[in-house]
Amino acid sequence: MEFPQWVxxxxxxxxxxxHPHERLPARQTAFVVVDLQNYFTQPGYQGENAPARATFGAVNRLAQAVRAAGGLVVWIQTCADGADQFWSHHHAKMLTPERSARRLVELSRGHAGFELAPGLQxxxxxxxxxxxxxxxxxPGSSDLDAVLTAHGITHVLIGGTVTNACxxxxxxxxxxxDYATVMVPDTLSAVTQDEHIACLNNWMLFFGDVLESGEVIERLQA
Incomplete structure (x- = not known):
């Protein structure tokens, strides 16, 4: 990814x-794939982000490379069961009643919208x-930190959708x-390219590295 000169x-x-990471220690590296579920990627769902489907190839390639080098691949799935209670402000004030009701249904654990999208390996x-x-x-969102800690993870690669939210x-x-954290742009997607790029520029300025999947693979040290 090319960055503006001011960045x-x-x-x-x-x-x-x-780019501070000349090498990535594969056995201490996890590729965390966020929300590539039917609800967020497939036509007909309220949360569809169509550009996400174009990232599946890069996601699969990086996942396979991380596994082959001895690293960890983690798939994150959002579940909305009970969200009108534990996330009441979001559902009551930041969504219309119609959107809130549909999110609760289509992201419930028993709905097809909760499942990982077809084509992901x-x-x-x-x-x-x-x-x-x-x-x-x-706090209280998931046990991801416990999973990463149990596997000795120190470096986290982020893919999935949408870039500038989850x-x-x-x-x-x-x-x-204190995880060394890298956003992988060709495995990420936002609703618009402008949002995607703005998010990655800001991430680079303050938070961590940005490396394309091919650059990550080159740096993986088994």
Whole structure:
């Protein structure tokens, strides 16, 4: 990904180099794939983000490379069961009644919208983590931190959808919890390209690295 010169200049001034991770220790690295569920990727669902479907190939390639190098692939799935209670402000004030009701149904654990989208190559050994709100690492949202800790993970790669909501929220919290965190742009998608790019520019300025999947694969050190 090409960054504007003003982003490059500020990153260089802050950390002395554009990309701080010359090598990624594969056995301590997890590829965390956020919300590539039917609800967020497939036609007919309220949360459809059509550009997400174009990322599936890159997601599958990176997932296979991480596994082959000895790393971990984690699939995150949002579940809305009970969200009108535990996330009441969001459902009551930030969604219309119609959108709230539909989200509760289409993201319920028993609905097809909850399932991972067809075409994704999840393996039986890959952990599945269910989250309750945008960030999988927000207090009480999921057990992602426990899963990463149990596997000795120190480096986190973020893919999924949407770039500037659940993916960015999870990535920011990972960085705050001292995981070395990398956003992987060709495995991410937003509703518009402008939102996608703006999010990644801001991430690069303050939070962590941005590397395409091919660059990540080159850096994986088995």
């Amino acid at each position: 490059v200049d500020r990153v260089l001034a802050r950390q002395g180099c554009l 999840a393996e039986p050994q890959d952990p599945r983590v269910v989250k309750r709100c945008y960030s999988a690492l927000a 993916c960015e929220s999870t990535a920011r919290d990972a960085m705050m919890m």
